[in-house]
Amino acid sequence: MYKEKTKLVVTQSQFEKLEEYVKLIEFNNKHFNLTGFSGDILWKEGIFESISTMNFIVKMIKGDKNELKKVKILDIGSGAGFPSIPFLIANPEIDLTISESMRKRCRFLKDVSEKLAIKFTLICKPVQEINNKNFDIITARAVANLEKLDQITRKFQSPKTNLAFIKGPKVFDEAKSCKNCNYQIIDFINNLDKKIYIVTK
Template sequence: MIEKQAFLDLLSQAGIEPMEEDYLKFSIYCQMLQEWNEKINLTAITDDEGIAVKHFVDSLLPMTMFDLPEHPRLIDVGTGAGFPSIPMKLIRSDIQLTLLDSLEKRLNFLRNLSARLGIDAVTLHARAEEAGKDPKHREKYDVATSRAVAAMGVLAEYCLPLVKVGGVLLALKGSSGRQEAEDGKRAIELCGGRVEAIHDYALPNGDPRTLVIVRKISQTPPKYPRNAGQISKRPL
């Protein structure tokens, strides 16, 4: 992990008010990510600075552009190594977190990580389209997050069925995010959403990012989400 003051300065520059104890938690996260990545493929970014900027700060910056409600139920779709939701949880302990991924080995890492960090998180071994049909998860979340999972139109069908009316999808995108939001507008609307805001910004190293905020304004029709084959072959 990068030096303590450098990390705290990174958070401050990003608009996050850091606590001294945050450094230890993120250091543990960094170390475990590097160690486990030698056994299973979690990330291509393994250097200390890259993890700090391209994973941790990247995950936290959206929190400066959107006001999370208190005690939100949040599901991270295709969470992988826990981005963006676990860094968010470390800063906002009141988040009620569900980590969804289709690979059990990733979830095993996240269970061990959560135990080591002392955070409460539910792991859900499922595909997003399966969870979206399950009454235990359908339209039960205040917030869905997703980073680097799918194009915006496909992502809408994966995520919006999980979000309750009035809730939001936070889609963390690269420089193509604004165009993806335009291309995916029909899918977003069909699944009950509306693009509320689009923020273009950059990481401290200059890498371009876009946050697409989609508000759930009506219930998702029962036929969505479709199965994985239909979603990939015939995007909405």
């Protein structure tokens, strides 16, 4: 069902790459513990939701998707590649950097880049060790609580950098526990009729 829905929002060649990407996830998942998603849930929660959520974030921040080729995105702790890899496949003009400190998952992401012939910068170490601070958008999904995310991204925070963390309903409890955090919580209903919370600054 959601595989077919995804087909409606990307080109045929992009859809074929997404199919190959899903096959890579399913094949490697048992070895690398990439995600709890499988089958149609993988297409729904992993692929379709990543594309729709990142589309919302970029439109919210940049206002115009035509500006995508100028957008530099950092995805923290991407794991299987959510949300950035599906978004990159659908929007190959973005400048994507992924920070993934777990070796097995980093190896998987390298494999994805080579086998799908998609270009992104992969940094196989904690985000705190990244020296480049020049990003337009920093995102993370299912990585850490808000206080931890605030700590590990503090060196990147500037008027030119937009933080956009993807969260579920527990974000309100996390916000209460995050001292000296000054974030805005934006909710939207994605194409799955599911409420997503974007924490931004």
